[in-house]
Amino acid sequence: MARIVVIGAGLGAMAAAARLAVAGHRVTVYESGATYGGGVRRLTRDGFGFDTGPGLLHLPAVYRDLFVKTGKQPLEECVTLTQVDPASRHVFADGTRADLPNASRAGTAAALDAALGAGAGARWGDFLVRAREAWDRTRRPLLEEPQAADVTPLNRDPYPALKAGLLRRPTTTLAQVADRELRDPRLVALLGSYAWGYGFDPADAPASAAVLPYLEQTFGTWYVDGGIRALADAVYERCVQRRVEFVFDAEVTDVVEEAGRATGVRLADGRTVPADHVVAGAPVPALYREGIVGPGLPASRPETWPRHQPVRTGRVTLCLALRGARESGAVHRTVVHAAAALPTVTVLRPGDPALRPDDAHESVTVTATTEILPSWTAFAERMLTQAEAAVPDLRDRLLWQEVRTPDDTLLETGAAEVPGPALAGDKGRWLPAANVSPLPGLYFAGGWSHPGGGLAHAGMSGALVAGLIVEGADFRGSQ
Template sequence: MARIVVVGAGIGAMAAAARLAVAGHGVTVVERGDTHGGAVGRRVRDGFSFDTGPGLLYLPAVWRDLFLKTGKRPLEECVELVRPADPVVEHRLPDGTRLRLPGLSRGATIRAVREALGGDTAERWTAVLGRAREAWEVSRRPMMEEPLTARTDPAPFRHDPYPAVPHRRGLFRRPAPADDLLTTATRELGDPRAVAVLTSGLWDWGVNPADAPAGALALPYVEQTFGTWYPLGGTRALADALYARCLERRVDFRFGVEAVAVAEENGRASGVEAADGTVLPADHVVLGGWSPSPGSRGGVADPLREPPGNAARAWSRATLLLALRGRRPAGTPHRTVVHGATAAEPPVTVLQPDDPSLWPTGEHATAVVTVPVPVGSGGALPAGTAERLEAAADAVVPDLADRELWRELRTPAEIERDTGAPGGAIPGPALGGGVTGRAAAPNPGPLPGTHRVGALAHPGGGLPHAGMTGALVAGLIVEGPDWRGSY
């Protein structure tokens, strides 16, 4: 039995801890804060609860696999997953168009697009999603299901998996250039409204469509194909269930312990040094999230490499939490997206979950209003951000002026405080695609005996990807460096 110390109690770190513990190892998790979950946080006030991280769940198969392999109770017995009632999302476009999209029904989605945006746009939408499916099938295994190590074939990371579409230049049809996602979507969809709708979900993954390869269209394909899910109690309920599963597997959690360095002996990790000088001995060290690198003593940058691309190009978010009196009106979409003047402008998303567990009584409701913001402003919001959030809330939440009990604005500074992420950065998933692609950090750390999980590690940020980091690192530790996936 190996001694393993996991630094951080984020979602990826706990995923690794549970899998390593069930393999028979002794696992200790050290966390500088006083709770688990990392970016999957919760704000509780006056009987109201709000997710402060992601508000929806994609690819629940990642978590079904984890719970299946780490205990007797499956995911569905630990977390009540529901599909929000149709329409899953309503898009409000600047020209006044409203597009309501269902979940898990390709035919119904195409009908809704046709009715709102026209038949030609619906045909183009179908073709683009078909090519996005090809990108997903090509990239799924190397970009999500296999570890990133020195043995990894670099080709999938260098090339955009989105298939080139011939288009006419002069007298001849030639393959389209390898453009960024926004340029590709604009050329292939034609209608700027469809471009805004299809690319808007990328922001939820921490991806700017203007700074991403076309292959990232696989992300909206995943949403439309595998559905959007909501854990009753919020996504924090998933973090709570994962924490409980770790405790069942006898994982030892130590909160309020800040790791400042990885101890080294004979060129290999030998433990973790805490801020009080204590060293926890270990045969393997798993670094979660923005953990210190070997010898960095509290720094977040790895001295042996540049920051991974998914961190250097990350965005953050501003969030307005609304506590409301009165029930959520029947037929209210779970998610409403209020679009800006162009698809290049980050949209505002309003979540109004139908979940009484979030409210003090059945005569209340909540709304969470978010917009992506750049990292690097010292925690301050760009000019006009608060006004955009308030305007979207006024437009979407019925009778807001009469129903509002209180509101609370969260900025990147709160995200940095809660997660340790500089500037409140929320890294996106790894994406293949040359200049516009981005790679997360390799799963093995720079020092033998160390491994990385969480949003900075391959395959990057987002709930399903973070969960996969735990599976990949557990596989490498248990099976060895030649292991290539499916642990």
């Protein structure tokens, strides 16, 4: 039985902890804050509840697998999952609206034809066929297997973009794919919104980011009753059932290294905790900033540090407490696309009784990703203006609002930025840190490590780290 220390109590770290405990190891999680969940938080006030991190779940199979592998109770006995249908309503800058069904290729094509005109659905469908090729080519190396020591095969973009012009120039970014293949500015905006949801600028993101809408529109969108925080509660409870020990308000300040490998951690109170393996669930950039990288990763040799994506955007969330009941015909998620200087925002209206004081009120969250700004007041006001297209009489119904910014994310997780899923192409620039660090005995889990950000991807990182520790270098990923 090995002694394993986990730094941080995010979803990826807890997923690793539960799996390692089931394998017979003694696992202790040290969390610098007062609670678990990482970026999956809950704001409550006056009977209203709000998810301040992700509000929806994709690929629930990742957490179904976690619960199957770590106990007798399956996921559906611990939380209630509901398919969101329509998956999203899109309000475009010209006022056009389109409701896209959940996980229905034919239904999506019909909805786009009805809203945008004949042929729009076929163009989007043809694009998704090519996106599927990129998904099939990268699914295992980017999601189900540990990151290979040689990542050069992933440097080339797997998206089979259409070529045009006399010189048959290839497309290299998602924005180029949109302009060349979709043409309609509303379809261009639709594709771009999937990238912006993770903080990826379509003008910079590789063409392989086409897998993001493919993943959602193929595998569906799900809501966890009570909010996504309920999923974090369930994972935490599963860890406790498996006798994982949690120590809160315990900041790790260093990874102890002896004889060229990680042998424990040092806490802010001066204590040293020995370990046979250390799993760092804290964001990789935070490890750089705080110096929790040990002598095995010296500042004089930055080329030895694990990579992380060039993401410089953060999530802003407005938590809105509204008087009045949710109107008939309201949908769970509305994406209001940018017009002029206004941001593209996502408005979530769960209609969940657990998140409101009574049926005469409603809780709504409005989110946007943007570059890190020195002040958020004006940006939050522009977000509220955008949200009026999704919520009738919004300002008249508004009782109060709280604004959550990347400054709050930094305090809660150690990084202000929002990590996104691993993407192939662009010379490997969009690949996150490998789960195995350059310092033997130190592993990375969570959104800043392979296979990247998002609830499902973080859960996968926990499975990969557990497999690497339990099975060693021979581990080849899920089967």
